Amino acid sequence: MSKILRSVIIYGIIAVIALSIAGCNNKSQDAMDKETLIIGFDDTFVPMGFKDNNGEIVGFDIDLAKEVSKRIGKQVTFQPIDWSMKESELNSGKIDLIWNGYSITKERKEKVNFTNPYLENRQVIITLANSKINSKVDLKGMNVGAQNQSSAVDAINKEEELLKTFKDGKVFTFETNNEALMDLEAKRIDAVVADEILARYYINKKGEGKYKILNDDFGDESYGVGIRKGDEKLLEKLNEAFEDIKKDGTAKKVSEKWFGKDIIK
Template identity: 70%
Template structure:
């Protein structure tokens, strides 16, 4: 809190949290949220793309002050950083077309289920007992991107897609929410928070206070609706 500028480390390819737009400008949900937090904290926030695999090292070496870009809270990470309060809920959700007869996880029996290759969605499905064995051909149909999976869902080549809710809500909001149905059942929950250094207690407290104010004022919810079509700010 002694510094006039605070450096935010992020992966500038992670749509829709923080990424470069077609003009080369940084944009995204986390970027918009950080710009509002900048006003509350009274500090200039500098956006610094980093090698995401080195994020904790960059933080603890003092090169950045925040790890802030869809950063999931885990027990392993809690040993390395001090987390802010959780600000965004996330699930591995099941997406179907709006007129689909699939309404629960059990209804996936015999269904063609897609997901992004090597994604946490695939990990979550495979960790859920033997459910993959109940899918058509006893396998998950994988794609390079979530966008490709949703295109196959629209074309009728898939019955359901499992994806990170944060990404799914963004794509669904872009394509038209009336086309899709997100089931109540899911393949697991997690949450995003901001990582700071263990000895930056004052910054963590100031951050949490500022974030609470953004929530109470409704600004955080507005940013969520802009990017995801819904308020999924953690309560």
């Protein structure tokens, strides 16, 4: 083997080792060390985080994130993401937080860490007002929709026997809740399972007489902020900041702005 070839191989090996060490150092760095945190969110999820008629990013969680970021001395950037890829986006380092009506579930806890819960929620069943569906039992043979990779789908899947009675024995999934609700309006599906907070807001905007929310639901849950496992300093600071904005009334003001009352946990 020539000296030149040996030199090329040696330098190549050194470069690979250096890149590997750099990669390890990046992964071990806590996001709290960054000046700007990237928040991943679904920009169609009213009223938590969405684009208004002027294209501005607004919402309850957007306002809350801005207030919390001030308390921990960070700038924030809001990055719209494919909600079905949220955990992958977080763990690959493309975003630093999942913050947009992110329900705390056992399955998600295996992938990410969560802040303390800050809001309560239910997975409710929405139908058109004149629908003959009045309970879970009435979903037999019906087309039921939900957002892909949402906690609504997780909640439905836990009730396996009920799921089997749906048309084709499955949930029809959509990229966004808005798409699911549009298909409900067009009568292409018979019911939508979604977060109660979104449902109440959507119905209020579209007209109370157009829809109904059933008394039956798919369970209670809580919202939290999703953080990479290992970002312990950031997790601690976020929990402290949440307590601060609850104590000084800031969280109450944000809640009243979007919901007309204080619903912060």
